[in-house]
Amino acid sequence: MGTPRWAARIRRSDGEIVGSGILLSPDRVLTCAHVVREGEPVTAEFVGAEGVDVPSVTAHVIDGMYKPEELDADLDPIGDVALLSLDTPRPADEAVQLHRLSSPGRPVRMYGFPEAHNGGIWLPATVLGGCGRDGQVQLTPLGPGLLASPGFSGGGVVDTETGEVVGMVLSKSEARHGSGFTFMSPAETIVQHLEDVADWTTGLEAVDVRLRSGASDADEALLDTLFAERLATWFRDDGRQVKISLVPDGDSARAATLRRAITLADRELRTWASTRRASLDPPGTVPSAGGHDLAVVADGLTAAEAADLIANRLGLWKPPDAPAIDRIRAAKATLTLVVVGVDKAAEPDRLLDLLALLRTRGSRLLLVFGEAGAHFRRAQSELVIEPTQRQHDALVALLDEITGPLASALRQRMAAVHSDTAKRALSALVRAYAIQQELAGTHGFVAGLGQNHDLGVFGESAARSADRIRSAIGTHDELVARRDELRGRLAAYGDLYQAEADHEDLDMADRYLAAHQLLQARPCDVPAAEAAVLHYIRSVEEPDASPAQEGEPPR
The missing domain is CATH 1.20.1270 (Substrate Binding Domain Of Dnak; Chain:A; Domain 2)
Structure with a gap:
């Protein structure tokens, strides 16, 4: 937790400290584009270096390695990355590499040089999730006063559990999205904008090379539009935890559409060149960047090998002598996983056991089969139908409790004493009644299809309603x-x-x-x-x- 040797304090020619940087090699520093200006030299100061004096090195933006922040069609920010060249190299052991890592929900800490802390400080945060088309990531501060301020711009974001630098802070002087959050550009997004940074980036790439969209996939005739829309919807998180699809051998359009969706959903591979006609893509067929964390081909893969890939992507390296599946079982981390060719795995049944474990722990799964055989039917039954039916039954039971005992208890207490919480509790009760009527209006829920996208949303809403009503009852008591x-x-x-x-x-x-x-x-x-x-x-x-x-x- 001391001052990292790779942390650079960026100072403009007028002496103002304007941000931070990450030393990736002896003569390369990564920072935010808004911290520096093309053609204007800055000074990189390495406060974590050994010795009493703080080394100061002149730096400038490398030609072609400057991507200023822009706004996309949704007015979300993209870019804001730059790579600097140092006039005088630093010792190689001071540099650090970026690391690809699935990060949702992970604790991180960031280092920067905000006002009144010119020597640098750490701030803790938690990864909340991706946002926007650029694959940027939202970080939630752990408490009041822990929001990154402008001096953190360009600073490194370190995964607390592994110690790896997994991204760069994008904090700016003006508040974004009403403030309350810090934004990070993860390693994959940085590499997408600055290809040279790939030389200093480690970690398992998210997409198997066999699943990457090629130039031939750009043919209009190879796009199954309806399939593309369904994939994009799932990658944007439509409320379904598990999606199972068929891509039969020989169906070139469906296979190309799947590769295209996987490629576009990856932060690192998602570029304009990925489709060569991005602006002409049919509406609703382009998935969100960061829509998945790992996409693997299961052909010939054993369950243990699949577990190794997943554990690697989740940063589950300890204890190193424990089987990967045991590390996955003991971890809290989740991911969005794509497995293509499940029925062609070396051990399909054991692979399905692993996937069932991931589903139980909260991971989202897109499973692709080549044929509707026994393994396809088992996956439908165990990973979709039965869990969906249990989810439906649990929701019905919760709604019965809300509209029955909880509603009665609330009415009794409201008749006895007045409370300001009653109005919100009544709104929650009305919402629960509405969900109950919505479910009843389906004329018999067909769990076998596993296609009720609203169950997850309904369940979360009902749980919030129950909590609010219970809280109001407690206040009335x-x-x-x-x-x-x-x-x-x-x-x-x-x-x-x-x-x-x-x-x-x-x-x-x-x-x-x-x-x-x-x-x-x-x-x-x-x-x-x-x-x-x-x-x-x-x-x-x-x-x-x-x-x-x-x-x-x-x-």
């Missing part, structure tokens, strides 16, 4: 308990006053009656009742208080 406590205190102080009073006091009687009526009201406004009770209690405890004092709000 606390208020009911407080109301009952106030009733007891009012009765006790009423008895105390009657025992000690030597004459009738109409003001005291009015105060008691006001508090009593507020406590008996349905629903009870507990804060208002509490104020009235405390006012009466104070009057009993301080009978000699002046009128001005008595008129003060009770404390």
Whole structure:
């Protein structure tokens, strides 16, 4: 966690610190394009170098290695990467390589040089997921005040578990998307924009070379538009965890369409040259960049070999002597996996066992078969039909609980006491009723097809509704308990006053009656009742208080 030797502090000619950089080789530094200007030299300072003095080296942008930030058709940012050449090389052991790694949900830390921390600091974050067409990744800070500020631009993002540099911070001075997040360009996206960076990038490439779209795949006749639309929809996450497709031998159009979708969904391979007619692609057929984390060909592959590829992509290297499948079973990490030719694997049944484990752990799977044989039917049954039916049954049970016991409990508490949480809870209840009616309107759910894309969305919405209603019930229960406590205190102080009073006091009687009526009201406004009770209690405890004092709000 000390200052990394590869971290470069970028300073312009006027002395202003404008960002960070990553030393990839003795004479190459990676940074954000908005940190530097083409043709203008900057100074790269290596604060983590050995010795007392901080080495300062003049650097400039390499011709052709500058990709400024632009906005795509969706107004999402793309690019913002640059590669610098150092006039004086640094020691080779100070450099670091980028690493390809499946990163969703992983803890990371980033290093930069923000204002007031010119010596550099680390900030922790969690990878939230991809965003936009460029394959950029959204990072969530672990707490308030931990959002990367402009001095982090161009800094390295380190995977906490493996220690590998997996990307570069894209933070800018102006807030993006309402702030609250930091953005990272992962290794694959950087290589897509700056091909030279591939020389300093390690890790398993996401796509098997046999699944990469070639020049011949650009033929219009080889595009199965409907299949392309379904693939693009799944890669954009349509709510289905598992998709099973058939690509029979000899179906060149379907095979080319599959290769095209896999290629376009990869951050590193997704370039304008990937299709050679990107602007002419039919609407809805282009998947999101980063739509998958790994795409493999299963032909002749054993289950152990497949597990090794998956564990490698997930960074599950420890313990090294444990079988890869055991490391996968023990890990929390998930990925979006494409397996082509499942039925042609060396061990199809054992491979399906591995895929079932991944599904159970939360991974998304696109499984491609050559024929609708026994293994295809097993995959449909075990990975789609049965889990979908269980998901449906669990959703129905949750909705029954929400609209039955939880709704009844909420109504009882709302009749007893007033709470500001009631309105949101009622909205959640209405949403649950709507989902229940939607499911009932299907006239018998056909789980066998496994095509109900809405189950995942419905399930998440129903779970949020249940949590909100349970929370509201808990809040109401606390208020009911407080109301009952106030009733007891009012009765006790009423008895105390009657025992000690030597004459009738109409003001005291009015105060008691006001508090009593507020406590008996349905629903009870507990804060208002509490104020009235405390006012009466104070009057009993301080009978000699002046009128001005008595008129003060009770404390």
